[in-house]
Every structure is written in structure tokens, then in C-alpha cells.
Amino acid sequence: MSTPDRALVVGALLLAALPVFAAESPQLGTPITPAELAAWDLSIQPDGRGLPAGSGNAVAGKTIFAEKCVVCHGEEGKGQPFDRLVGGQGTLASATPVKTVGSYWPYASTVFDYIRRAMPLVAPQSLTNDEVYSLTAYLLSLNGVIKERDVMNAKTLAKVKMPNQGNFIVRYPEAAR
């Protein structure tokens, strides 16, 4: 390979390495440490990464639910005025599907993630991690996914498999439309 060809190849490699937008950036981002962003770092991955320390079970969860959740989700999570959380297993292929945590949600991590970030609606992010583990355990227990006395923590919750997990067909990247 002659020298000019080499230069061309190197140039092409450099171009390929650039992002789609190769715009100049003023580089004004400030470095931030994990400790500094901890209060916002709420997301839990489906394999359990991100789950915090703490624990709880359904017995404790039942008490918290009666105090903070029942007004929107009904006795034992049966719904009204907001989403029903319990039951509906076996209805998804019927004319009247009932989508709940137990019948529909594919990952248990999502239950913890969502309660911690957004519930209760009138006081989001007011629950302790133990309370979130307890409420998660209560909903999983009501749906028959775990037992009432099973302790949920970062290790055990990550291992819970939801009944409907195998029934989702990933549509991205898209099949031919």
C-alpha cells in the first residue's frame, strides 16, 4: 500500500469513528459523582441492578397499603378509582382482558421502580426503601407470585419471575411493516 492510500484509509477510519452529528461542542458539562446524583439515581434494571439496601414483606406491606394506597387502588388492590393491581391472570386472550401487576407486568423490578418514584400520587418519593420493598412484596403476594412471608430485598426481588414475562414480543428494531 502506498503512502497516499494509507492516508485515505486512516482518514476514512477517523470519519467512521465520529458521531452522526460532528458538531463542535462548548464542553460545558460539569463532572458529577455517583454520590452527588444518588437522590435522582432511581432506575432499577430488570435484572435487579439499582435495587437499594433494605427489605420488607407482604405482612408489613398490607399495613402500609391500607394507610396510603387503598384510597386509589381499592381493597387488596382490586382497583377504582385508579388501576387494578391484582388478579386477571388468564384473561389476556379473552374479550375482556384485565391487565394488572400479576396478569400483565413482565418484570418485578418495575413494581419497585414505579412505587418508589411515583407513588403515592399525592406524595411521591416519600416512602422509605423498606416501605417500597414491603408494598412490592404485598402486591406480588396478592397476585400469588410470592408467599406472604417471603422477604423482598435486592437479592430476592431480582430473582422473582413474573407470570407474563414470556408473552412480550419485542418490536424494535422494527419488523417489516
Place this chain on the structure above:
Amino acid sequence: MSDKPAEPATSPEIVAGNGLLHRRLFLTQGAALVGTGGLALLAARPAGAETLTVPTWTKTIGAPMSGYGVPSKHEGKVQRIVRPGAPGAPGTGGSRTPLELVNGTITPAGLHFERHHNGIPDIDPAQHRLVIHGKVKRPLSFTVESLLRYPTVSRIQFLECSGNSALGWAREAPQQSVGSIHGLLSCSEWTGVPLSVLLDEAGVEPGAAWVLAEGADSAAMSRSVPLAKALDDAMVALWQNGERIRPEQGYPMRLFLPGFEGNMSVKWLRRLQVNDAPTMTRDETSKYSDLMPDGKSWLFTFTMGVKSLITSPSQGFRMQGPGLYEISGLAWSGAGKIRRVEVSADGGQTWGEAALTDPVLSKSLTRFRMAWRWNGGPAILKSRAIDETGALQPTRDELITQRGERSNYHYHGIQPWSIAATGEVTNVHA
């Protein structure tokens, strides 16, 4: 009206059944028709005009300037169609753009649809931060002020909620206006910083494939975005139609993902976490997934399907007697530009090509127009769009054959309107 419209000296070319005329009638702005007596088509002429007087507003001093203009007091009926959530949770509902009351393609910011999950946060821009972390070499925090110094891009693009037109799945065609059914659809000029620039500054690490985007609202709404999309045409939008994004659209900044379902364009954007896998948040699994008849569900239906709507005439309109009408509507596709829109006045038996109003932009609303001579008899109007990938808007029956009746989201079937001999326009499944 009993008078028949005057027949023109030279009829414009009929292109499809029940009175659809060639799009040339609009493409030429009527200029070519002047010489042929074509303007006589425009309406059956009323008997006579009234005698003009000089009105008060021409003889008195007008109002002074103002700091921020508002619509005419005579246009007060042009309002978003507000649907609050359940009692005690007013911030969980939505509001829709009144598509039957607007024209062109740009939605005024104050009429852009809203869908919130726990209300509109009152954010102090001085305290707001955008954090990028996860699988990056340099986790970074950006102030609003610093982002305003970045090079920007501007694009005119639509945003459509994936729950838009969900009433299309209902067995009875609802007698509601086009905005009430389909108004979770708006279009703006969005200006902001390409997300790729910020991700490049943070330095995406090998193995990264998704970006979790989270809002600062009290739902801390979060969605997983494919890294490929984040590096393609995603934007951290700071401006909408020339002004800073309004509180209900994500002030001080929102993610904007052209062509993707609206929920993913996270408002009040505060955090981007680069991951190796999707986070499987509540809003991308339990909501916004499509339940199929066999009980399985589609996950990650991101790109909004090719779609069109006739906005005029539409449900609730009343035709003003036989004669020439402009059929006008909107077409769009999450996959790119609209290539062609066809209109039928005979329920889909025959179709004519509509005129597309320039500019036809990618992942944007395109206004189409079609000339129609209504003979005063019953008619079913339909439109169907074809995008630049060749995708054709399906009929409602085709959608239901594919997905059943319970998938709830991502409805993009053809919308028929029925014209009765009385002039009444109603919604029908046809």
C-alpha cells in the same frame, strides 16, 4: 338550498367517483381557472351583497401594542379539549388539539396537546439540571444556562401520543369531533441541542445500547430510548415555535424523538442514564404496549404509523348546500416524509390524488387539499396516506385483523366521515 350550482364552461377533470376533482385545481392556486370560468365553481352565488357602511373600528383609534399578543376575542371557542383524570388527580389526564378549528400545519403552542402523569411541575430553571451518567466515560451535569450556549438545530415535526385515536378501536364510531378523537397530535418547530452532542461530550462506553430518560415531574416519568435513536435525530429541545418551551410541554427542556410515540419525548428532562439494556419502566411495559388477540403483547412499538385525517369537513360540520368544497386534512408518518395522499368520496371505491402543501417535511404534518364538487347526495369521505418507505395507511378492518380490538394504542386506521343529504357530517366505520 334548491339552486343548483352553475356548471363551469370547462369542467375541471374528474379524478374519482362522486365529484372528486383533479388536484391541479389547487396546485395552480386557481390561476388557470380564471380564464376558463372555473371560479364560478367556487360556490352557488348568494342572491346579493348588503350595502356597505364604514364601521366604528375604521373611524376610531385602535388598541396600542402589547407585550405578548393573544388571539382575537372572537376566537375564544378555539380551546384545547380538556379531559381531566380521575377526581383528586387533575394532573393525570390530557388535553387535545382542536384539529377542526385550526389550519395549516403548525400548532400554536397554547393549543399543543397535553398528556401528564402527575401534573405540570413548577420548575425553577436556575435549579434545574440535566445529568448524563451510566455507561459513559465522564458523568456530567448541565445547567439550563449552559445548554443555551450550545449549537442548536431546528426542525418542524409532529408529536403524537401513542394513545391517540384509541376510540377507533371502539365498535361504535363515536360522534365526537376530529380533535376530540384524534387531537393527541400536534406539530411545532422544535429547537434545541442534538442529543448526540451531549452524549459525545460524556463519552458513550462500549456495550451501551439504551438511554433511560427521566423527567423532573412528580411522576418522574421514565422511558428507555434506543441509543441508535439518541445518536440519530434526538434533541434536547429548549424552544418551541420560537419561544422557550412552555411549562406543559416540558419547561425548561424536554427530550424530542422525531416520529416516535409521544410518551418517549420525556418532558422536564432531568436525567439520561446510558445502559446496556432497556430498563423496562412501567410506562414502556404495563402501558404503551399492544395486547394482541392471542394474549401476547407487542413491546416497543416506537415509530408512529403512517396516518391521515380529513379535518374539513369532519364530524359536526354542516355542508352549506351543493357546490365546490375544499377537502382538507393532515397526513404524517413516523418513518419519514409523506409521499402521497389519496381521497375518496365514495367510501373507498375510487380514489383521487390530493395536493400536498409545501413544504413536505420528514416526520412532520403535511396538509393535503382536494377539490370536491358535492352533488348534495350521500357521500363517505376517506383519506389514506402513503409514506416514503411505501407504507400505506391501513383500514380499520385491516388493523383489527392484525391486532384484534384490544391493543388500545397505536391506532392509525383510515377515518371515514359520512355526509348525509341534509349536509350533516357524522363519524362512521365504513
